[in-house]
Amino acid sequence: MxxxxxxxxxxxxxxxxxxxxxxxxxxxxxxxxSPGVLSILDSVEPLTRTVQRALLAPREALAREYGPQDISSYFKPNGSTAPDDADYQAAAAKGFADWRLEVAGLVENPMQLSLADLRALPARSQITRHDCVEGWSCIAQWTGVPLSSLLAKARLKPQARYIALFCADTLEETLDGNGKYYETIDLIDAAHPQTILAYAMNGAPLPIEHGAPLRLRVERQLGYKMAKYVMRIEAIDSFEALGRGSGGFWEDRGYEWYAGI
Amino acid sequence: MEQATNAPRVIRRHSVLTRVCHWINALCFFMLLMSGMQIFNAYPGLNWGQTTDFQHAFFWLDDGFPGWATLPGIQDLATGRRWHFFFAWLLVANGAVYFGELFLRRHIRDFIPDGHDWRHIPRAIIDHARLRFPKGDEALHYNVLQKLAYLAAILAFPVLILAGLTMSPGMDARFPWLLDLFGGRQSARSIHFLLASFLVAFLIVHLAMVVLSGPINNIRSMITGRYRIEEEDHAA
The missing domain is CATH 1.20.5 (Single alpha-helices involved in coiled-coils or other helix-helix interfaces)
Structure with missing residues (x-):
């Protein structure tokens, strides 16, 4: 006892x-x-976003392009590196021969484009630095179709304000089904000459770990804006109805929509 | 004759602007330091140049900084960035006011050593080592070591901020000279880290000196502005 x-x-x-x-x-x-603390911290976000968007409005503000000797021997793949989504695996097994990029939403001329169609369009190659929000950087050469030329073919409707990119990969299993990767960019970034949909990396077809068959390069932004495994792009007037409403997979998880700082 | 001056004089040492800026800066520094360590932990290594060589970081912390030192206390990069950018704006606003006063009112001259100062560096070092602190009129001015330390700490802030901005791909596109100034994004990240480390070292010495040279008098002078001058003992 x-x-x-x-x-x-x-x-x-x-x-x-x-x-x-x-x-x-x-x-x-x-x-x-806590939400209370976050709402205080968030009070400066409109200021940061406004300054960042104003600074990046000029199209001639280009991300630095490097020489072939600067290309990183190892480029860290991040986020999804091997999507296990069944439809993606089926497409990858056929070498994306049946894969089509869908261009839809607020456009006059919706399109479906195969990899061969994309490769036949005027291309842009650029050797640029990829900056991850985690702090590391790698340099690679990217080749693809300028997003602006694709949007010119699709003819944006006047109410279009953002381009949404929907991806094949589920980065997180969630109960609400919002674990699929997606991103949105505004028309400033969409029209920028260095914003391309890349199908090649360092002169070879885009590897699966880096987003085959097609990934976004939006060079004045952080890595998480550069959606991989792009299946469909849509012109939209608001991203509130997408995912959890913050404009992207990582944005829904607390990262800034405008990124780039 | 010395009688009258033997009673301690009380002077107004710091202006109200200096005092307010000092404490806002202290708050910002701690918040930026702790959230900065949170951000560092997302990739706990440092490299030089434009890119990251994952095999050859010149500085590497396997487990990153411990949770008690970071803000938030668990790994949460997104929230750490919110904290960092919030206090970065406050630091910039506070710094703009302070630098305005520093240069417009020539307050910066208090921190620039003159010829006499340079010649007396060895003596200043010996005095510091013996913990002999100035009295009388000498205590009205910073000595040469103080001037150099404060000048370095004050000037570290704008460089630190520029190095921080260089980590942003958007800022690099708009202001490409940032990349040349620091020699690349990874160099900028390392310089940002090393300058923050320098400021931590400065802070340790700063606090030690506050304690050793009369903590109550020193802290009061930074709160109320009033500082008591001990007169030299002429009797001996």
């Missing part, structure tokens, strides 16, 4: 210390990540 009392006292003490520790940890966590 005494022994038990002693034991339970000790247990109580240990539990108290443990819960105290857990509480203070949770307390810290609660303070720095």
């Amino acid at each position: 005494r022994r038990n009392a002693k034991l339970s006292r000790r247990e109580t003490l240990i539990k108290l210390i443990a819960s105290g520790g857990a509480l203070s940890l949770a307390g810290c966590d609660f303070d720095s990540r």
Whole structure:
């Protein structure tokens, strides 16, 4: 009995210390990540976004292009590197021969384009630096179709304000079904001469780990804006109805829509 | 004759603007440091040049900085960035006011060593090592080591901010000279980190000196502005 009392006292003490520790940890966590704190931090976001968008409005502000000697020998693949979505795997097994890029939404002329169709269009090649939000950078050469020329063919309707890119990969299994990768960019970035839909990397067809058959390059932005495994692009007037409403997979998880800072 | 001056004088050492800027800066520095360590942890290595050589980082922390030092305390890059950019704006606004005063009112001259200062560096080092702090009229001015340390810390901030902006691909497109100034995005990231480390070292020495040379008098002078000057003992 005494022994038990002693034991339970000790247990109580240990539990108290443990819960105290857990509480203070949770307390810290609660303070720095709570919705109230985030809403205060977010109060400067419109300022950051406005300044960033204003600075990047001029089309002649080009991302630096590098020489062939600067190409990274190892380019880190990030996010999805081998989508296990059944329809993607089926398309990859056929070398994307039956794959079509769908151009839809607020356009006068919806299109479906095969890889051969895309390769037949005037291309742009650029050797650029890829900057991840995590802090690392790699350089590669990208070849593809300028998004602006594709949109010119599709003829945007006047109400179009953003281009949404829908991808094949599910990066996170979620209950609400919002785990598919997608991105949105505004027409400033969509019209930029270095914004291309790339089908080749370093002179070879785009590898699966880097987004085959087609990925976006939007060179004045951080890596997470550059959607891989692009299946469909849509001109839209608002991204509120997409995913969880913040304009992209990572944007829905707390990252800035305008990125690039 | 010395009688009258033996009672300690009380002077107004720091202007209200300096004091307010000092404490806002202290707050921003801690918040930026802790959220900065959170951001660093997303890729806990440093490289030189434009790109990352994942095999040959010149600095690498296997587990990153510990949770008690980062903001938030768990790995959360997205929220860490929110904290960082919020206090970055506050730092820039506060710094703009402070630098305006520093240059428009020539306050910067308090921190620039003159010929006398340069010649007395060895003596200043010996005095510091012996923890002999100036009294009387000498205490009205910064000594040469103080001037150099404060000047370096003050000037580190704009360079730190520019290096931080160079990590943004958008800023690099708009202001390509940033990449040339720092020698690449990864160099800029490393310089941003090293200057922050320098400021941590500065802060440690700064706090040690505050404690060793009369903490109450020093801290009061940065809150109320009032600083007591101990007169030299002429009796001996």
